[in-house]
Structure formats: structure tokens, C-alpha cells
Amino acid sequence: MSLTKQERDQFQSEGYVVRAGVYDEASMAPIRRAITAVIDREAAQLQATGRLDRLCREAPFETRLAEIAAVSLDAAAAIGSVLVGKMGGGFRGPEMFAMLTHPPLLSCIESLIGPEIIGSSVYRIRPKLPNTARGEVPWHQDSGYFLKHCDQFMIVTCWVPLVDATLANGCLYVIPGAHRHGIYRHYSGGHGGFLEIPAEDLPAGAIPLEMPAGAVLFMTNLTPHASFTNRTAGVRWSLDLRYQSPDAPSNVDEAPESYTPERDPVTMACFPPEADFVIRSPSNPGREVRTAEQFHALRERYELAQPYMPSRGWTRLAERAAAR
């Protein structure tokens, strides 16, 4: 399952590569069931408090949250935000741990960063709901969200659609080769509240990447990417998972309480609020997080402690507009 030389060359020169069939149906079934269980629980609570009339239980995974959104967009957004989480990575059940440590994925990762693999702190479940601009993610590089001293390190993003990602439902777009520019200037308060690189600051040549469920898009942390409105009746469910080598700064073996405003940012992990975790360490196997329980406890410890993260100081988009 390792990436071929041609795939690795494409990743280095273009900043991305897509590999189909990394997850088969059986390996995606548990996370889909777990997501459905969260929807069940949260929808029942919303119904109990009068914020949702219908649970839409009869709908399949692909359309359930969309049907809830048709009843109440706010209810669907609230359910989505439980899965996405604020700081802390949201859902951290055993099914997510299985997705993060899926051996075929790790073989591909090893061919990009070597055998010592750290699960980078940021992973997300994303439901892109139909026909709402709220679900759009503007152009950005993942490094825009990390601390500045991490721009020089490789952190691999793996974007995994749990349903087929198409032009119609809001597949990802990338700009091949644009990662070689280095970091672009991001602006805070962009579309949907996300960081944003204005499209006019980026080179032309964006391409959409339609992908079957279970394929993986591998991107560098400097690869500009975006996704736009879902114009179907279903939800475009996806995961984004990240990995780095031990050369890149991490908070492995650090107490979350050691992240304070007094600490020098250059000594910090790339994204301090959430826990990084050792997935594979042939040199020191005792450091590996081997069980879903260990993973859950580590993530929870960070979430409860709320480690400090300094601002990267990006200007607000509205200020740029006012200055023009």
C-alpha cells in the first residue's frame, strides 16, 4: 500500500496526490455508524428541548443530516459542530482512532515522512450540508492555522471522503505546484469565519478533485485548497487527518498546562490546543499510543486543560478591504 515513486514525485512537485481505495467499505462502516449514533443522540436532545420536530431516523447516512437541515438548519449545524468540535478535535471515539491508525493509510504516510509517525493534533469530521454557503471553506493552506515556526516542516493532510466527493456536492480544489511559493498571507474573519487567502493573491490553475469514498487526497501543509457549495440533496461527509515526523514540533510528552502566554512560541507545538500522539515509533515503541482508550484520555486531557495558543497575527479580511 505504500505510495509509488511516481505518486511521491507528484506529491513533492505538485503538492498533492490522490490514491483510491485506501479505505474499503468495511473499514469505513464503523465511523459511519458512530457518526449516525452521534446524530441520533444529539437529534433526540434537540427534539426534547423543542428545537427539532423530526428525527429523520429512516434516512440513510448520506442524507440524514441533510433531511434534518431541511427541518431546521440550526439543529443540523448544532449536530455538525458536536462532531467537528471547537478545540479538542470533536469526536474521539474508537472508530476515529481506527481511521487514524488504518494500516494501509500509515503505509502511505510512511512513504512520505518515514517510519516514525506522529498523529498531528488537528483532525476533523466535516459534514458539508446542502445548499448553504456556511459549508464553504475558502482558500487556505493548513499552515495558516499552525504557528509560524512550523511553516518549514512537513505536516501531511489526508482528506478522506466518506461518500463520493463530486463537483456537485463540493469536492476539494487544489492549485498544483502552488505549495512551492511558501506561506501566503492569510486573513482572519474570512468566509464562514475561516482563515482565507483572497483568490486574487493565488496563482491560476485551480483544479477540482472528484474522488470516490475511501480514496485519500494527500496534501502538504502549504498546498492551497478550498471547497465550495454542496448543490445536492446529500451531505458531503469527509475526514481530514494529519501526520508529521518527530522532526516537526509537537506536544508529545508535554503537559498541556505548560502552554501559557509566558512561554516562547517557537518552543511550542504547531497547534498547541489539541494533543499530538505517537502512532508509530520503531525506535521507541513504548511511546506509541496503542489503544483507543489511551487516545481518548490524551485528547480529553488536552481539551479540558485548554492549552494557550498565541495568535499568528493575521490581519482581518475586512481591514484589507477597507485599506483598498
Ligand SMILES: O=C(O)CCC(=O)C(=O)O
Ligand atoms: O472538507 C473541506 O471541505 C475542507 C477541508 C480542509 O480545508 C482541510 O482539510 O484543511
